[in-house]
Amino acid sequence: MPSDQIRHVRLSSVVLPLDRPISDAKVLTGRQRPMTEIVFLFAQIATAQDQHGIGFSYSKRAGGPAQYAHAKEIAANLIGEDPSDIGKVYDKLLWAGASVGRSGVATQAIAAIDIALWDLKAKRAGLPLAKLLGAHRDSVRAYNTSGGFLHAPIEEVKERASKSLADGIGGIKIKVGQPDTRIDLDRVRAVREHLGDGVPLMVDANQQWDRPTALRFGRVLEQFDLVWIEEPLDAYDAEGHAELAAALDTPIATGEMVSSVGEHVRLIEARAADIIQPDAPRIGGITPFLKLATLADHHGLQLAPHFAMEIHLHLAAAYPREPWVEHFEWLNPLFNERLETLDGRMLVPDRPGLGFTTTEQCAAWTVDSCEFGTR
Ligand SMILES: [Mg+2]
DSSP: OOOOOEEEEEEEEEEEEEEEEEOOHHHHTTSSOOEEEEEEEEEEEEETTOOEEEEEEEEESSOHHHHHHHHHHHGGGGTTSOTTOHHHHHHHHHHHTGGGOSSHHHHHHHHHHHHHHHHHHHHHHTSBHHHHHOOSOSEEEEEEOGGGOTTSOHHHHHHHHHHHHHTTBOEEEEEOOOSOHHHHHHHHHHHHHHHOTTSOEEEEOTTOOOHHHHHHHHHHHGGGOOSOEEOOSOTTOHHHHHHHHHHOSSOEEEOTTOOSHHHHHHHHHTTOOSEEOOOHHHHTSHHHHHHHHHHHHHTTOEEOOOSOHHHHHHHHHTSSSOOEEEEOOTTGGGBSOOOOEETBEEEOOOSSBTOOOBOHHHHHTEEEEEEEEOO
């Protein structure tokens, strides 16, 4: 297929309501309110040869309108470009918004477009994105997070853990990081006893411990044979994470909250984690994610991307070391297709691209949209 040209771009802002308010430790320490919705920035790209790609970025609690506004300012730069030249197009969009930097909202706005370009490229090749990138596996170990939040009483957490395992999900993660670590301890013990030994169990403190608490409580948690302790400390405390990772046998995972490859590099160079948890929409898309993945593998790190399994399943499948993918059903109302889990693993779909189309409900939840080029 000869070179193609982007002829049309549609951006939309979609507000997904959650079934119930969600609380992690950031809410219990009073830093954030319970989460009631997630705001998505969707980018849909069409080419002269009638190829199509769709991608999304997202924000929780604040930032959605800013992502949409920035994307709207730079999207006209796409018209006429060859959609296969993703690196070149990415740089063009970066330069268009250079004044607001190469991290955070600025690149999260580009992320939706970048992901749409990768989706389009894989569809054009007739391949699932994982295959286009070069997959190491056709399925990825999956763990559930959505059942283990702190707003849920422990009996509900146990019930939902059992349901996740019955549904073919391999691991269970629960939230900790409450002001009273004794309550955390009771919940971890209850879930470990409920699951029995051998079922992969992780905990996530969502950055709410200080260094002494993380070390002391991390030692208490060693008895539960956890797969990892996630975000024990402030996301930007690279040195604190490194000291903890050196002191504990339990692996340390972090990285979901940082918003660029550069910030991840600082964590990697400090040896802050055994497992990195980049989030492609949050760090600017698939293009920067792939650069980071190469670096992470070079440093011998494990990978467990944060959230957005619809995108990360493909990226995890293409990572050399056996990764994990995080299971959340929250995005299901947005998409017509479902990801399958079997024997503890999530199966990479054989549909071309990311393998998703948006629902009528997604269209109904659209609060703003704009278009560039010609249909
Ligand atoms: Mg987390």
